Amino acid sequence: MSLVSEPTPEGTASPPIAPPAPPHLRRSAWKGLALRMHFYAGLFVGPFILVAAVTGVLYALLPQLESWIYDEHLHVPATSRELPLADQVAAALATNPAGTLDAVRPAPNPGDTTRVLFTQEGLGESERWTVFVDPGTAEVRGELVTYGTSGVLPLRMTLDQLHRNLLLGEPGRLYSELAASWLWVVALGGLVLWIARWRARRIRRAADLVRPERGVKGRRRLLGRHGALGVWLLLGMLFLSATGLTWSTYAGAGISDIRAQVGWSTPALDTGGGDHAGHGGGAPGAPVPVRPGQFDSVLTAARGAGIDARQVEVGVPAEAGGPWTVTEVKRSWPTQVDSIAIDAGTGTVVDEVRFANYPFMAKLARWGIDAHMGALFGVANQVVLVAFGIGLVTVILLGYRMWWVRRPDAGRPAPLVGRGQFRELSQPVGFAVVLAAVAIGWLAPLFGLSLLAFLLVDAWRGYRAAQREAAAG
Template structure:
């Protein structure tokens, strides 16, 4: 449902170009060409996404020496653990501490480093029982993913090409839902034709046509599997756009204007623990805060209702700012409450509770975590892997249909002919143009790529007409109909 439909003239009851009228021919042409051109981007995004979902367990095994230690009856204070990490002179500025979330796990002491990329921090792992340092690695983001998963995440997000590479994933997310809904419309139209002939029922929407052979069998497998995957495609497209460069900015502005933004914790002092810019080398304190106070800050936060196992204690960014203690447990039930604690008095000066988030902010939090495969643990992982493999299969089936009946010289098979927009009724044409404008404003990369396709298609149509006027006998019939 996400890539190509059959690009050729089809028998009665099939959704091919011959005999298509109204909206159907227009949707078919859009579904076919968009799937053909965007399919590779969706395929890469899906394959790298499946790899990302599978990495947590692999990461736990590869980095076991840093992450796991023998369980001991006694534990060192957090302050002692931080001092042990600072003594290794990792470079950068002491930024935050993540106490061991369970027996046998290590404490993470995080340092900002101007030599690292945005959202990356140098992490020193400390045995909470002995105070010994077990290793040092670079971690990324709130999830604290380690180098293996960080590399796969960047591969999924930008093909390791940096900011310009994010255009590939935004292009895939922008078109995925369009191609999916277009494919569903074509599949339903085909089912209605079969039902009118007494050859199908509603359940055939979700299963391949029994007894079909050849290209028709591939088509029905493509359509049925796409129907099963439709909800997942819409969900991943919507959540994926929240991370994108251009559509993501539009989404953020829209959420802010409607009051749907995630509440921000006020730590005072004009600073924030999200600022990982460089500074002086790590000392026993940062921003005027004594590291020795970290244990009492955690105790105050626990008394204030910060009860998740996984928390991050961020040191004040500058003199006068507050400590912040934030829950970072993204699995269900979500725990992301946060409090700001005055460094001098120990009073809670601000707090943000997930229960008080706007509904849309909660949905955004859950959507992103489910997209990453962390919301429901291993169940979430299995669902995403199954979906990813199904989507890859659907894409391959779509390209197989195109390859078997692709337009070539000297053989049958033609691309979906031009002129579908002119054949559509005025209401259909108006709705199509209005939808393209609205979606193009919301997702600029979709609009730009659509305009580019129309421009190239128009040039190819003019070239085909010129060749026909010159008497070229090899011009395909499909090329004679301009857009």
């Protein structure tokens, strides 16, 4: 729609300048713009969200299965007698692992094994070679690669990487970041459309927002199920989108910068030599001379300093003469992630970080990530994630089914909303939309780039359609 009159032959009256769109048309433009964005995002980003949902469901189902599959590595006959860590570490070292001793995780409960962890060349980031030792007999029960602070085993590690990067390494993380960047947009756009439809039908019962329309068939039935289920899943979609972005590549870096600037970063333990060698990746640094008996003295000092969680990791110094670290690794509720640095020579604490002293936003980030992974509330957390994942898969498939029913071909009606919805908005509102898109694109670059790609594709399709109409006319 042009806002100025076109040149006319001399002697003819110029058509008047088109007036601004009235308020009711602007409201329709808002709905149309939301519908086109929801459609494009659902159509092209939906597959990425679908893969993330399916792999997330599988990951949430695995802890109990993993415990059964690796029972020989994880479990031993319970005994009241437990050997010193020195004997257990010596037994692990006797297997001659091709790596550098990095840390020990004492058996947290009777019947569990102790984990002795080594860094090795060739392992991926956050991967360590782990020797499982019976704490009662010092018998080595097996050896496996484990991953991350949670120490997941190969089966769940594979699914974790599939969910994170499709087993493609760092480049593959773009898929999950793209899914997280758009999930909240799709969710809120769908809510806007669903509420607009609810108001247009002059329905005043709030219950009708969360249940499908009854007595209808075909596309209306699909739409009712898609919309109502989307409302039920809304908070979950916003939560998973936010927590997923916190550890993504590009948006995650931006979020970390913002948190650092406002004082919301997670405090880091000062060991005098940078991050501990075992907490950054699988490649070993220069070996640090360690006597197995030091693990017992360091753990005793840590217990005396208030490190009381059953699940802890005792880490060797990052460099010769540096402090040892003892870190709580219990991620379920209540969270226990205190950490201290200890001078092994004197047994004194040289630094400490207590979860109670985390900034509130750092605590929320910790809880959010652990809930995202299904660890915060145990089985209940897993059940909620599985139910949500199945619901999200259903919403996506219903959306694709609606598109298929109304797919553009000779036997179908024209699209519900044509191009040009943005031009119908008032200039201040249009400027605000552009400004918001730029700001979000700066914080989440993959969102900005993919949005630009959508606009270019839409413009190209409009140009091609105009060419075809001109040729036909």
